[in-house]
């Protein structure tokens with residue numbers, strides 16, 4: 001009975017999505033057709049669709065899609081790892097916190113994108129400077145989330161670990177990490193969005209690879225259907241990577257109050 | 262040797278908290294205690310008189326500022342039951358109870374078997390795979406007690422373990438605790454706000470006074486054991502409660 005209700009709910013929400021998007025596309029279609037809008041200003045939905053399909057059937061897009069996905073994944077993984085490790089060290093060792101906090105605040109508030117030209121000078125126009133930009137955009141939210149999570153541990157849980165004479169590693173792996181997870185995952189979801197933004201922006205500025213490059217290319221050649229198709233693809237990549245984090249969250253936080261059915 | 266007779270002995274124990282903006286808090290002064298092996302001792306007293314502080318010092322969670330503590334157990338192994346059950350929310354009932362064995366790498370077949378017996382004794386067997394969020398407050402506290410007993414420490418420290426529960430659940434858990442206590446022969450130090458609970462459970466009740474936190478009197482509870490529902494109807498039970506209430510004032 002309950003199961004049935006759930007599927008019905010799911011189908012209904014899917015239906016609502018389709019309806020809402022369908023309505024939007026219809027307005028878009030009518031607007032471009034009735035007003036004879038030039039294609040380079042705003043192509044009609046069917047032109048965008050065929051361009052979108054064309055990107056795949058021509059095989060052109062695969063290399064670019066892969067390049068961006070690769071940068072996003074690698075930058076996100078390294079950035080998250082660094083954020084987790086630094087967050088732990090900051091909470092555990094006061095002198096590291098005191099020593100690095102000023103830089104941290106500086107870097108966290110600095111618009112990282114402004115640093116891209118500098119990264120290009122230092123690390124070249126290749127994949128390295130892109131990854132570094134992505135890392136710099138991921139690491140700070142994750143670090144903050146990790147710190148917040150570690151601070152949320154109830155003091156009696158720490159007392160329990162002390163009574164049991166647990167060692168540092170046991171305290172981290174058995175208790176601290178799990179307690180940090182809810183806040184950590186909120187920050188990872190911010191981090192993955194940041195990673196996609198970082199990748200696209202870095203690709204605008206340098207190199208001939210990636211979805212960001214497709215966007216600048218299409219824009220400079222006034223191939224607007226391709227531009228919008230590229231934007232769509234970027235959004236899809238963003239949704240897909242975000243959902244991966246979201247699924248991991250649901251798997252690992254099965255015990256959390258927020259996941260109660 | 263006294264170490265064979267006494268589970269915990271404290272000598273002139275004192276604790277002062279330094280405060281930045283106010284005068285220092287003298288949380289405890291001159292605490293001299295001799296807790297016998299297998300004894301059930303409750304600690305009562307007005308709020309802020311240092312009950313939790315005393316328990317934390319004995320449990321090694323805080324350092325005394327003066328005096329010393331002598332344990333009979335050379336490793337001073339002990340179990341601690343906190344006011345909130347502090348179960349790990351991602352572990353089910355059995356995993357939570359088993360947690361100390363995992364941390365201390367003592368997951369031997371005997372220990373696992375004893376754990377199952379304790380779960381049985383606490384009436385938790387059928388809930389062993391439930392997550393903490395699915396349990397009532399009373400059940401959580403029972404899990405927390407089993408967890409504290411799982412590694413067979415001779416001394417059990419409990420800080421208002423049933424403070425957050427309704428009277429009925431509390432009475433029920435008191436009986437269950439006495440059953441576990443008589444089966445396992447542990448020494449129990451039990452902090453509570455409830456005079457009746459202290460009288461019902463204990464061999465002796467330690468009455469504390471506040472400002473500075475100190476021992477006012479140690480009252481021997483001469484009610485017969487085993488204790489059960491009838492104990493509460495014993496005229497002596499009422500007498501002792503009255504006496505303790507007047508002591509706390």
Ligand SMILES: Nc1ncnc2c1ncn2[C@@H]1O[C@H](COP(=O)(O)OP(=O)(O)OP(=O)(O)O)[C@@H](O)[C@H]1O
Pocket residue numbers: 278279286287288307308309310311312313314315474
């Ligand atoms: N970490 C601390 N820093 C400073 N003062 C403290 C600290 N912990 C306790 N105190 C003070 O020590 C005194 C005793 O506190 P304690 O928690 O032991 O009282 P208690 O008897 O357990 O009270 P309650 O019945 O309300 O739980 C109080 O005056 C309290 O303000």
Ligand SMILES: [Mg+2]
Pocket residue numbers: 312313314
């Ligand atoms: Mg207290």
